[in-house]
Amino acid sequence: MxxxxxxxxxxxxxxxxxxxxxxxxxxxxxxxxxxxxxxxxxxxxxxxxxxxxxxxxxxxxxxxxxxxxxxxxxxxxxxxxxxxxxxxxxxxxxxxxxxxxxxxxxxxxxxxxxxxxxxxxxxxxxxxxxxxxxxxxxxxxxxxxxxxxxxxxxxxxxxxxxxxxxxxxxxxxxxxxxxxxxxxxxxxxxxxxxxxxxxxxxxxxxxxxxxxxxxxxxxxxxxxxxGTHPARIRFAMPPGWFVGDLPPLAELGVLRHQEAGGRVELRTAGLQRTLTGLLLWARDKNLELEGLDARTASLxxxxxxxxxxxxxxxxxxxxxxxxxxxxxx
Missing domain, CATH: 3.40.50.300 (P-loop containing nucleotide triphosphate hydrolases)
Structure with missing residues (x-):
């Protein structure tokens, strides 16, 4: 306008x-x-x-x-x-x-x-x-x-x-x-x-x-x-897989993460970059990330x-x- x-x-x-x-x-x-x-x-x-x-x-x-x-x-x-x-x-x-x-x-x-x-x-x-x-x-x-x-x-x-x-x-x-x-x-x-x-x-x-x-x-x-606040990605790790199996989080642009009950939350300032890296990893490992939810921060x-x-x-x-x-x- x-x-x-x-x-x-x-x-x-x-x-x-x-x-x-x-x-x-x-x-x-x-x-x-x-x-x-x-x-x-x-x-x-x-x-x-x-x-x-x-x-x-x-x-x-x-x-x-x-x-x-x-x-x-x-x-x-x-x-x-x-x-x-x-x-x-x-x-x-x-x-x-x-x-x-x-x-x-x-x-x-x-x-x-x-x-x-x-x-x-x-x-x-x-x-x-x-x-x-x-x-x-x-x-x-x-x-x-x-x-x-x-x-x-x-x-x-x-x-x-x-x-x-x-x-x-x-x-x-x-x-x-x-x-x-x-x-x-x-x-x-x-x-x-x-x-x-x-x-x-x-x-x-x-x-x-x-x-x-x-x-x-x-x-x-x-x-x-x-935009001054990080976006988040949430998903459930497949059985037998752990956060340590993911690509290096710093390389994905992850600022911080937490895990509870098998569910993982990643916080990132570059949502597209982090999500792309995560999905490529899951594809290469032939894994499905259940409950995947990615969104920018809200007001x-x-x-x-x-x-x-x-x-x-x-x-x-x-x-x-x-x-x-x-x-x-």
């Missing part, structure tokens, strides 16, 4: 709660990144990593402690009037009046929104037309999340902030939401997404950043981030290795990403 100019620019961003020194807490610690027009950028991290604190600064809900934020060329906090009508925000919780119907809620919100979509169009986008006359208190948790999304899309935003958008949705509704987000992106909407569903980030994101303890510790496309495996690390590593960034960096403060 050919992305346009940057519409979100973050440089040296910091956010501190409380007083300086030991009495306060620095939730965001000197991070920098950009998001280009028409791009879907995912911000990932465990609870407390600093994602929501960062997104609130981008939304203009608070002033940064340090650093610089620009959304559509403006300071979202100091120049809120120039930014707000061009952005859509879906918070983790909407807080709707429980006595209003879904349609009344959208109508009320439309009165505060520049260039709002028609009510039924907004509800139709998220599959709530059939629930338009149902009171909010009678909607399921997943339906309330879809109503949140309808309100975020009401003003046809150029930039859309989605904070855990599919929490509480069933699998069908989640995939329907993914299709909607993809369509919005194809139409040119820039999307910044936070999510705990790693398959969601892997399916949707053009680029992503993983935060830990307020810092960006890995960044790039999903493929680039996943979940990469995320757990990065976000769950106990020490702060240097930022893992593929050179091709270019416009996204993280710095230790």
């Amino acid at each position: 050919d992305f346009g100019e940057s519409v979100i620019e973050v440089s040296g961003l910091r956010r501190r709660y409380g007083r300086s020194g030991d009495k306060g807490f620095e939730a965001v610690r000197d991070i920098s990144f950009t998001v280009r027009r028409g791009e879907l950028f995912a911000l990932l991290g465990t609870n407390g990593a600093g994602k929501t604190s960062t997104v609130e600064l981008l939304e203009g809900l608070a002033r940064p402690t340090g650093g610089r934020v620009r959304v559509l060329g403006h300071d979202p906090y100091g120049e809120r009037g120039a930014v707000r009508h061009r952005t859509g925000v879906m918070l983790q919780e909407g807080g709707f009046p429980s006595g209003l119907t879904a349609a009344e809620t959208v109508t009320m919100w439309a009165g505060c929104t520049t260039g709002a979509r028609p009510v039924d169009e907004a509800l139709g986008l998220v599959g709530l037309i059939g629930r338009r006359d149902v009171r909010v208190k009678q909607l399921s948790g997943g339906e309330r999340r879809r109503l949140d999304l309808a309100l975020a899309l009401l003003g046809r935003p150029e930039v859309l902030f989605l904070d855990e958008p599919t929490t509480g949705l069933d699998p069908e509704a989640r995939h329907t939401t993914w299709d909607l987000v993809r369509r919005l992106r194809e139409e040119g909407t820039t999307v910044l997404l936070t999510t705990h569903y790693l398959e969601e980030a892997e399916a949707l994101a053009d680029r992503l950043a993983i935060m830990r303890e307020g810092r960006i510790v890995a960044a790039g496309t999903p493929t680039e981030v996943i 979940e495996e990469a995320f757990l290795a990065i976000a769950g690390a106990t020490e702060s590593p240097a930022v893992a960034e593929a050179p091709a990403s270019g416009a996204l960096t993280g710095r230790n403060g």
Whole structure:
């Protein structure tokens, strides 16, 4: 996809709660990144990593402690009037009046929104037309999340902030939401997404950043981030054969291996090379490797290795990403 100019620019961003020194807490610690027009950028991290604190600064809900934020060329906090009508925000919780119907809620919100979509169009986008006359208190948790999304899309935003958008949705509704987000992106909407569903980030994101303890510790496309972690090959050794009978593992490109109950797992940075060597060996020995399973690392495996690390590593960034960096403060 050919992305346009940057519409979100973050440089040296910091956010501190409380007083300086030991009495306060620095939730965001000197991070920098950009998001280009028409791009879907995912911000990932465990609870407390600093994602929501960062997104609130981008939304203009608070002033940064340090650093610089620009959304559509403006300071979202100091120049809120120039930014707000061009952005859509879906918070983790909407807080709707429980006595209003879904349609009344959208109508009320439309009165505060520049260039709002028609009510039924907004509800139709998220599959709530059939629930338009149902009171909010009678909607399921997943339906309330879809109503949140309808309100975020009401003003046809150029930039859309989605904070855990599919929490509480069933699998069908989640995939329907993914299709909607993809369509919005194809139409040119820039999307910044936070999510705990790693398959969601892997399916949707053009680029992503993983935060830990307020810092960006890995960044790039999903493929680039996943590629920094080894692939795996699993199989059962034929009866009477052992790991020591395999070709030298180092020559196969194996980084490490383990064996338990006759099953072998190989970890490799070169899946094709290792798998080819293994299969040629099995062919030459006229052996069948039962239960053979080879696959690249998943985003979940990469995320757990990065976000769950106990020490702060240097930022893992593929050179091709270019416009996204993280710095230790």
